[in-house]
Amino acid sequence: MELKSPGVVFVILITIIVGTIFFAHGFFSFLPNTSERAKRSSIPNHLGEIRLNTSSYSRRVSNVILMIIDAFKYDFVSVENMRYVSEQLKNENACLLRMKVDIPTVTMPRIKSMMTGTVSNFMDIVLNLGNTEVLTDSVLHQMYDRGDHLVFYGDNTWTKLFPDMFYRKQENYDSFYVHDFHSGDKNITKWLSSEFKHHNWDMLILHYLGLDHIGHVEGSFSTKIYDKLSEMDRVIQQIHTSASVIERNEKLPPLFIVTSDHGMRDTGGHGGSTIGEIFIPLIAFSTGCSNKSYNDAENIFHNQIDIAPTLAVLLGFPIPEASIGCVLTELIDVLDYEDQLFALYYNTDRLVKKAIQKFGMNTINATYYYKQYELALNFHAQFLRSTKGSAKNTFYHKAMARYRDSCQNLSGVLSSSFTHFDMFSILIGVVHIVYASILLVAMTVFFVSERHAKPIKLLSNILIAGFIGILIRLSACEIFASDSELCSSRWHYYAVFVVLALIAFANIRVFATTRFQRRDKPYIYLVTVFHACTLFSSSFIEEEHQTWYYIASTSLLVLFLMEMKYFKLETMNIRWSEAIDNFLRHKKRSSSFVSGGSRRGESITANLRKIDIMLSYMFSWTIIFALFAFVRRLNQTGDKWLSVRDIGDWMVEHKLTLSFLFFMSLVFLVYVLKDFNGLLTNILNFTAILLIYHYRTITGSVLLFDFKESTSKTSLIIFWLNIVEIYAINYLPALHRYLFHKEVSPQSVKNCLGAHVTAFSLISALLHKPHNAILVPVCVWTLERCFKSCDKLFRENNAVMYKVILSYWLGRAFFFLQGNSNNLASIDLTPGYIGLDSYNPIIVGLLVTINTYSGPILCYILLLHNVFNESDMKKNSIIIGRVIYITATTAVFPLAIYIFVMTLMRSHIFIWTVFSPKILI
Secondary structure (H helix, E strand, O other): OOOOOHHHHHHHHHHHHHHHHHHHHHHOOOOOOOOOOOOHHHOOOEEOOEEOOHHHOOOOOOOEEEEEEOOOOHHHOOOOOOHHHHHHHHOOOOEEEEEEOOOOOOHHHHHHHHHHOOOOOOOHHHHOOOOOOOOOOOHHHHHHHHOOOEEEEEEOHHHHHOOOOOOEEEEEOOOOOOOOOOHHHHHHHOOHHHHHHHOOOOEEEEEEOHHHHHHHHHOOOOHHHHHHHHHHHHHHHHHHHHHHHHHHHOOOOOEEEEEOOOOOOOOOOOOOOOHHHHEEEEEEEOOOOOOOHHHHOOOOOEEHHHHHHHHHHHHOOOOOOOOOOOOOHHHOOOOOHHHHHHHHHHHHHHHHHHHHHHHOHHHHHOOHHHHHHHHHHHHHHHHHHOOOHHHHHHHHHHHHHHHHHHHHHHHHHHHHHOOOOOHHHHHHHHHHHHHHHHHHHHHHHEEEEEOOOOOOOHHHHHHHHHHHHHHHHHHHHHHOOOOOHHHOOOHHHHHHHHHHHHHHHHHHHHHHOEEEEEOOOHHHHHHHHHHHHHOOOHHHHHOHHHHHHHHHHHHHHHHHHHHHHHHHHHOOOOOHHHHHHHHHHHOOOOHHHHHOOOHHHHHHHHHHHHHHHHHHHHHHHHHHHHHHHHHHOOOOOOOOOOOOOOHHHHHHHOHHHHHHHHHHHHHHHHHHHOOOOOHHHHHHHHHHHHHHHHHHHHOOOOOOOOOOOOOOOHHHHHHHHHHHHHHHHHHHHHHHHHHHHOOOOHHHHHHHHHHHHHHHHHHHHHHOOHHHOOHHHHHHHHHHHHHHHHHHHOOHHHHHHHHHHHHHHHHHHHHHHOOOOOOHHHOOOHHHHOOOOOOOHHHHHHHHHHHHOHHHHHHHHHHHHHHOOOOOHHHHHHHHHHHHHHHHHHHHHHHHHHHHHHHHOOOOOOHHHHHHHHHHO
16 A cells, blocks of 8 residues: 555655755845945045045036946947947047946846945845845935935836935836837937926936847847837937036036946846846946046956946945945046045945955955055055156056056955855755655655554644754754854744754654555666756756757657567567558458458458557657657757757748748647547637637737738637636536536546646647747647557556656756746746736736746646546546655755755856756746
8 A cells, every 4th residue: 555645745845845945045145235324434534644635525427317228238339230329439429348247137136236336146036026125325325315316217126126216207117018119218218308408317317128128029139129229329319419418507527327237148038147148338428438448358347336336436425335346447537646546545445344344354464455455555655745747647557556456356355255155054954855855755766655653642742842943953053053044042043943843753753654665667767866967067057958858859769669669579470571461452442351250351450450550659759759859959048059040040030931830830739639628629729729820920920811910919818718618618517516416527527637738738839939839739749649658568557657757857858948948038028928018927927937837837737637547536546646756756856966966066156157047947
């Protein structure tokens, strides 16, 4: 009797969840916001014994116009894309700097870094949807406290991060609505004339989103990209012209900066760490801006966090408290030599004090950057004491070079030190997840049965667990991790350890009441072990799709060969020359002639049937291998070959071929779904594919006669009504039988599962890009073929095991075949907005999730439909229990290995760019 207690599943599930929470808490710990503000008194007034003139640290620009073009990567600045900008750069009326942004390359953390001058944490990817208020000191906080007027237009992320700070604002409330290419940007531009006419602001912030949205929907090579860049070029010209008028009327010049929050990868998304995503331009239009020659080198760049201290120096307020950036020397040439040296001294001195506070004077004293800092101080002092012009000039250049070198090194060291791991919390998480995975492996690889055990009283269990939990907490914190947050004296951390002790008690009880017996042939799980071992390599993680393509294609080939071997045994007594002769001769006659009542006729009929079935299976497998080879080349993914053109790229440029493939894919889908439900559902399926094709036609994705593009939602409304009808046709009879006859028919449940397969397949076909629609019928047909082979080749228990594992493997393969990868930038946001005119986080999140994970979800639904027995409900509960255990094992075991790998690799150079993103996908 196999163990199938739901209590055991619950205990294991809780153990995994708790372990994951503790690991995430320790690994992705982030610095809490602080409201401490930099004060004017923090500005230094002495250099050694030399008194400095701090009164010169004052405002040097009249106004700042900060224009953010979302997803504006460095390569977009060219004569072809932006004629006016290129002309101004050529005439030295502006300067172009190459800026590097930190990961994660998503909007919210990048805005925070830009304004606070400090690095963001990886968990800001998750917080990006929440847009929580920034309490850390920033450029905007300093200006607001001084009484400056801030005006904003554009992405409402700013108003959520900095609420109640803007003197005037106009937000784009649908910043996540990626189909808005123009209206949001035009809404910003229309207010520019009015703002420059009134000119009652100190900083004007403009955040344009159109370029980012085009990238998400159509990719970075869309022709609309170049149209948008040309539009932005005209907007820049309008603003620069208006700023020139301000310069003539003000005592101080304005500063106009054009930059971005992050770049754009070749496929159009962002969130990763490719060159296109992390390098952005900063174009400054100012009389005090100089283009240094060393910025032309490919390996020379500045950091995005340098913007905050630069604005602080030019606007004359203290550098934000948390800032660890360096002043951009190219933008402060408007200052005289003495003021430039003072700005760099102030900036570098702050970072030296932060480094001493963090690492200690003994550690800092021996470093290269501290020695450079001391040299800079010496040359700075000599500059101040010198009276000769040539000597002052020499000391100025020497001091500037040392300050810059020291500051940039200090900034890098401090940025790296912001990573903090709570090892005690990580260890608790790893132990729980590894333990749960071992238990799952044991219950899957072995037959498991319950032993007799005495019941344990709940109250005594809790009391004992409480005592042991507190004892473990006190001893562990004293011995191993006194600096861990879990070891603070807050009462809820004591409660955490009590809960951990209760979970340990429950798991001990599971082991104590369980008997294990070895199963037959658990060797298939070695493939799971092989995959888990590949997770030790960053290259294998980046190119994980190759592993799954190999596993999926090899498993299909092995299954095909096993089936051919089975047919060989079935037909080994057939005389093939005679059989083929009879096959060709009697195929033209009626079956009655062949069977004619004689024993020879019956033998011929049986042989012909076997040959017919074998040839049919061979033909099916041939088509599957051909289709798999085709879909393998639909989408390039991963990192190494991402920029190589694929069939999907070619299809977009050849719309007639794409239209034919899309239509045939939908017809193929109707064909593979025909056996899952009855006639009425199949009619609805055919109607649904016509509606899908019509929707893609009016959106301009495919062609159909003279249909013109339209924003009509009629086809989508009817499509969703079709889906409701499919569910109603299959669920209402089952519901009626349950309500009025108090029974559940296995056949009714099977029909309901078939409705899920049908509905989910149709929804996936709607959400997929047109060239990806073929993946849905190929997935269904391939898996159904595999299920039939498993039924033929294996006994019932082993058949279920192989079906579950094949479903998991093929699900992962189809996840990558769709173009997904272990990079957040590969997630396609466009399906989330199908049928929507505005951003709805629940609907968008649901549709994006369905589209992204359609392969694994569809495979699992197909698996449940296949293993469900139409006549024995009791047997179904045992089968479903096996399915759950095996699925959990194949998913949790690699997770346990991967979390262990991340713990070991926490100091790896790619920990945030390669290892960490995978755990979120």
